[in-house]
Amino acid sequence: MTTTIQRARWKLLALCAAGLGAAAVLYAFEPTRHAFYPQCVLHRATGLACPGCGCLRALHQLSHGNVPGAFAHNPLLVVLLPVLGWLAVRGWLAEALGRQPPHAPMHPAWGWALFATTVVFAVARNLPFSWARWLGP
Amino acid sequence: MYKLIGADQKEYGPISPEQLREWIAQRRADAKTLALREGETSWRPLSSFPEFADILAQASAPTPPGLRPERPPTDYLVPAVLGTLCCCPPLGLVAMYYAVQCRTQSYYNDHQRARESARLAKIWFWVSLLLGIPFMILMTVLRFASMADQMPQ
Numbered sequence: 001m002t003t004t005i006q007r008a009r010w011k012l013l014a015l016c017a018a019g020l021g022a023a024a025v026l027y028a029f030e031p032t033r034h035a036f037y038p039q040c041v042l043h044r045a046t047g048l049a050c051p052g053c054g055c056l057r058a059l060h061q062l063s064h065g066n067v068p069g070a071f072a073h074n075p076l077l078v079v080l081l082p083v084l085g086w087l088a089v090r091g092w093l094a095e096a097l098g099r100q101p102p103h104a105p106m107h108p109a110w111g112w113a114l115f116a117t118t119v120v121f122a123v124a125r126n127l128p129f130s131w132a133r134w135l136g137p
Numbered sequence: 138m139y140k141l142i143g144a145d146q147k148e149y150g151p152i153s154p155e156q157l158r159e160w161i162a163q164r165r166a167d168a169k170t171l172a173l174r175e176g177e178t179s180w181r182p183l184s185s186f187p188e189f190a191d192i193l194a195q196a197s198a199p200t201p202p203g204l205r206p207e208r209p210p211t212d213y214l215v216p217a218v219l220g221t222l223c224c225c226p227p228l229g230l231v232a233m234y235y236a237v238q239c240r241t242q243s244y245y246n247d248h249q250r251a252r253e254s255a256r257l258a259k260i261w262f263w264v265s266l267l268l269g270i271p272f273m274i275l276m277t278v279l280r281f282a283s284m285a286d287q288m289p290q
Contacts, residue, residue, distance in 0.1 A: 036281075037277070038223075038270075038273035038274070039276040039277065039280070041225055041269055041272045041273065041276075042225070042227070044276060050221075050226035051221060051222060051226055052221060052222030052223055055222050055223065080218070084218055091215070106240065106244075108241035108244050108245075111236075111240045112237055112241075114218075114237070115233055115234060115237050118218075118230065122230075
């Protein structure tokens with residue numbers, strides 16, 4: 001019988017492997033030149049840029065150490081990646097080590113700020129102004 | 138009457154057995170606490186006093202599940218953000234909204250509503266995933282199909 005901790009350890013291992021695999025693919029194949037990458041539903045259907053548009057291109061640039069290039073494709077991702085990455089790893093590590101998840105100390109205002117930022121970003125990058133262009137993919 | 142040596146290495150007492158039982162129940166003293174029974178000369182851990190065996194066992198037993206402080210439910214915030222960025226943004230945002238609401242309710246110890254929000258966040262996350270991913274695969278297949286069409290024979 002597998003315990004909760006064992007399952008959490010396998011989950012952490014699987015996530016690490018998936019992350020490394022995805023990073024390797026993104027490093028090797030540039031999304032603008034290869035057709036096998038998935039396409040965004042929303043963009044295909046409406047032409048709108050969602051908050052995630054440009055993520056793959058940004059990650060490709062990041063994997064080559066080009067932070068400004070990544071920022072040009074998706075600034076939100078470049079800002080959020082270290083924050084969310086740390087939160088996620090912290091939670092999964094706590095699970096794998098059998099500790100209480102360190103959720104409680106985070107003030108809810110941070111969560112709402114994240115939500116509001118995503119919504120505002122989603123709207124702003126579709127506005128037809130020149131200043132909105134640097135938010136776009 | 139009993140004397141005790143506290144965790145601060147100070148001597149406490151003399152106290153009555155009833156008082157000592159209360160201290161054990163409050164976990165101010167445990168099986169390893171050194172005690173001296175009146176009329177005796179050697180300090181011994183409380184575990185070697187049979188008259189306290191029952192209360193020591195009670196105090197060291199794990200708290201029943203009902204009394205344990207409640208764990209905040211898994212709120213799917215990180216999956217919801219990933220869903221928003223990768224799969225189906227409108228539905229991912231709904232999942233994100235409920236995930237943040239769950240965190241807020243956990244923060245204010247409203248565990249019942251937090252569980253409900255966590256359930257909704259989970260449902261919307263999976264809906265966004267199950268709608269988004271097949272569509273992406275379909276798009277990719279269609280793109281390859283059209284590329285194959287355009288290829289010179």
